[in-house]
Every structure is written in structure tokens, then in C-alpha cells.
Amino acid sequence: MKKDIxxxxxxDVFMAVVKEYNEDFQCEDWxxxxxxxxxxxxxxxxxxxKGYDEDKMIxxxxxxxxxxxxxxKSFAKVELLTEDVLKLSxxxxxTFFEGNTMYDKKYLFEKGTIKEGNLRMITLxxxxxxxxx
Numbered sequence: 001m002k003k004d005i006x007x008x009x010x011x012d013v014f015m016a017v018v019k020e021y022n023e024d025f026q027c028e029d030w031x032x033x034x035x036x037x038x039x040x041x042x043x044x045x046x047x048x049x050k051g052y053d054e055d056k057m058i059x060x061x062x063x064x065x066x067x068x069x070x071x072x073k074s075f076a077k078v079e080l081l082t083e084d085v086l087k088l089s090x091x092x093x094x095t096f097f098e099g100n101t102m103y104d105k106k107y108l109f110e111k112g113t114i115k116e117g118n119l120r121m122i123t124l125x126x127x128x129x130x131x132x133x
Contacts, residue, residue, distance in 0.1 A: 008103055012037040015092045015107035016122050017081060017114050018129030030081040030114065034070065034094065035124055035131075042070040045096040047078055051088035053111060060085060070096075075125055086114045107132045 014035040022029045032049070036042050045067040051060040067076050081090065089111040095104045109132055119128040 008101060010094075010103050010105040013042065013094065013096070013103075013105065014131055014133050015078075015094070015109075016075075016125060016129045016131045017090075017109060018122070018125060018127045019116070019119065020127060030083075030086060032078040032081055032090075032092065033075045033125060033129070034067070034078050034092075035075045035122070036070045036072060037124055038098070039072050040098055041072055042067075042096040042098060044068065045070055045076075045094065047095075048093045049079060049091065051081075051085045051090045053088045058088065060088070073124065081114070087111065090114070 014037065016033045016035055017030055018033060019028055019030050034045065034047065047065040047067070049063045049065070052058065063079060065078050070076055078092070090109045092107045093104070094107065095102065109130065114130050118130050120131065122129050122131055
């Protein structure tokens with residue numbers, strides 16, 4: 001039965017963590033974004049995120065987010081990542097519909113990868129960040 005279930009490959013949907021200035025609090029924040037680089041809209045997007053460190057037996061609470069519709073060639077801010085969470089491995093499990101087909105992918109930011117030295121320009125966001133494909 002399980003062998004009959006087809007899970008299509010996710011293409012052109014990414015997670016990014018971006019360092020940006022917060023005008024309200026006048027400080028630099030790290031924010032996670034879901035990036036839709038497809039030519040079609042994503043519908044009923046569900047994101048589950050968690051930070052963890054297996055060596056130190058630390059894990060954060062499970063966070064859940066929902067986006068009704070993410071238009072083609074767009075992005076959405078998912079959550080703020082605090083300095084404590086940046087020290088952990090962070091995963092984002094993203095499930096969405098494209099037409100009548102359901103897609104699912106896990107994006108993992110390994111411990112120590114979200115840092116200034118790894119920032120690259122993310123064209124669609126027009127911001128510098130760390131991207132996981």
C-alpha cells in the first residue's frame with residue numbers, strides 16, 4: 001500500500017532565513033521566509049517548524065503556520081528566529097497543494113549555518129540571507 005503512494009518532488013520552493021532591520025524595535029532580526037519561485041500559486045500551505053540540538057538534548061516547541069495562498073514568484077514571512085534558536089538546527093516541514101496535487105518537503109538549517117558569513121543575495125526577496133533548497 002505504501003509503495004503505491006506517489007510523493008512528487010518539490011521544485012522551486014525554498015526556505016530562507018534573512019537578517020533584516022526591524023524599524024519598530026530598532027535592531028537586527030533573523031526572519032524565516034517561504035519562497036515560491038514557481039510560475040503557479042501554492043494553496044493551503046502548512047509549515048511546521050522546530051529547533052533542536054541532539055547533542056545537548058535541547059528542543060524548542062513545535063510551531064505551526066498556515067498560508068492560504070502564496071502567489072507565484074512571491075514570498076511570505078513565516079517566523080522570527082531568536083539568537084538562542086540560531087544556535088540550534090532548525091527544520092521547517094512544508095506541505096502545500098499545487099492544483100490537486102499535494103507536495104511535502106523538509107528544509108533543514110544545520111546548526112551553525114545561520115550566520116553573517118553565510119549570507120548571500122536572494123534575488124526574489126532582494127535581501128541577503130541563508131537559503132535551503
